[in-house]
Amino acid sequence: MSFRSYPLRVLMYHQISADGSADALTVPVQEFTRQLHYLRQEGYTAILLSELVSHIKKGTALPVKPVLISFDDGYRDNFTNAYPVLEQLRMKANIFLVPTFLNKASYLSIEDIRTMDPALVEYGLHSYDHQSYKALNAEAVRNDLVQCAVSLDLQGIPFQPCVAFPYGAYPRKGEAVREFLDVLAGERIAAAFRIGNRLNAFPLRNPLLIQRLDVRGNNNFSQFTRLVRKGKSWF
Numbered sequence: 001m002s003f004r005s006y007p008l009r010v011l012m013y014h015q016i017s018a019d020g021s022a023d024a025l026t027v028p029v030q031e032f033t034r035q036l037h038y039l040r041q042e043g044y045t046a047i048l049l050s051e052l053v054s055h056i057k058k059g060t061a062l063p064v065k066p067v068l069i070s071f072d073d074g075y076r077d078n079f080t081n082a083y084p085v086l087e088q089l090r091m092k093a094n095i096f097l098v099p100t101f102l103n104k105a106s107y108l109s110i111e112d113i114r115t116m117d118p119a120l121v122e123y124g125l126h127s128y129d130h131q132s133y134k135a136l137n138a139e140a141v142r143n144d145l146v147q148c149a150v151s152l153d154l155q156g157i158p159f160q161p162c163v164a165f166p167y168g169a170y171p172r173k174g175e176a177v178r179e180f181l182d183v184l185a186g187e188r189i190a191a192a193f194r195i196g197n198r199l200n201a202f203p204l205r206n207p208l209l210i211q212r213l214d215v216r217g218n219n220n221f222s223q224f225t226r227l228v229r230k231g232k233s234w235f
Helices: 029-041 049-058 077-089 110-115 138-154 174-186 221-234
Strands: 009-013 015-017 026-028 066-073 093-097 121-125 162-164 191-196 210-214
Touching: 009 191, 009 221, 015 029, 015 077, 026 029, 029 077, 029 221, 049 066, 049 121, 049 162, 049 191, 077 093, 077 110, 093 162, 121 138, 138 174, 210 221
Parallel strands: 009 066, 009 210, 015 026, 066 093, 093 121, 121 162, 162 191, 191 210
Antiparallel strands: none
């Protein structure tokens, strides 16, 4: 694998508001638009999960400055507020879905998912019903991943073999860590995401523990740019 001068940045969003409301999980659409313009201005190229999977499995080249934009939970405002911006700027993003949330108030419907351009938006797993993987044993995690995948298959929703841990949580100590990672590998998960707020140098140290940058609506734009540039080192 060739040397890369720029690490992988994975941005983690949740909700995008249209009314300017902001909190730890909610970024106003105006600020979201400003952030995407900044990424383009700085030469970052947004990638899909499938592109990252191809890189991990086959060594397929990624853009020089890759950024993976991700959303957790599958809120409906990802479609109503974020997607028009992505479509206008032709920037790619990825949504980690919780099957039991789909079609509920405030969450994506199956029709919303089918409406979004697959060249711009792809989907990954975010557990079946948003339980913390840190609280589950290895067999329960395996069952959760299977249930999640089966549910999305039955609803005709294409997804990548990627999972974002609910709450960013996973076992951290002793044998439980090895068993957890063995389960992910056994279920053919190619890329898995924690939080961590750090950049991911190439070659990826462990594709099953990729770190994401937590983009919060109650942080200002300067904090966002520092987070993108340096990750946790600026905290």
